[in-house]
Amino acid sequence: EDQVTQSPEALRLQEGESSSLNCSYTVSGLRGLFWYRQDPGKGPEFLFTLYSAGEEKEKERLKATLTKKESFLHITAPKPEDSATYLCAVQDGSGGYNKLIFGAGTRLAVHP
């Protein structure tokens, strides 16, 4: 059964203090791993898709990496506006463009 586990559940950082969020996954055949950002009261906002081990993608202060068992979202010199819940999801390779399996998310708070 496909499964996604994110850690830590919550993370508090000082502005400028870099850190990483972890997403461990079990999937029968990975089609893609996705990172989303979700602000309170809003829908998830797409950040990255990673397709194969060794792949990396960057956007501003965020960098996502992928191995065969986990993905990391690295946040460099975060700012208070980076505070949000970060969700990781996987899509398995069977059955076409089907559902995403999400983790419970990491709640990030960045304080000035």
Next chain:
Amino acid sequence: GAGVSQTPSNKVTEKGKYVELRCDPISGHTALYWYRQSLGQGPEFLIYFQGTGAADDSGLPNDRFFAVRPEGSVSTLKIQRTERGDSAVYLCASRGDRGAYEQYFGPGTRLTVT
């Protein structure tokens, strides 16, 4: 262009009532998904439409839940005989066809069953 829109943004209903939640996908997106998100959890898949047909409805929790997409664009999620346990945020997402797998989400409908 416009993103995914959902109406209403909030819905409060009494236990046992019927509700309809609407989703307007990104123009031209043929794939549409419904998810449900409980507090402190990630979204949980309900149903996936490709065009007008439900390609995967394995996530619908029981036969009180039903969804339609009659013209391949707007979709409606219908819940009969609502229960307090149905209270959650219902999210809709759509995906384009040009080889990309990412899904784009709407703002959600917060359903509260009293």
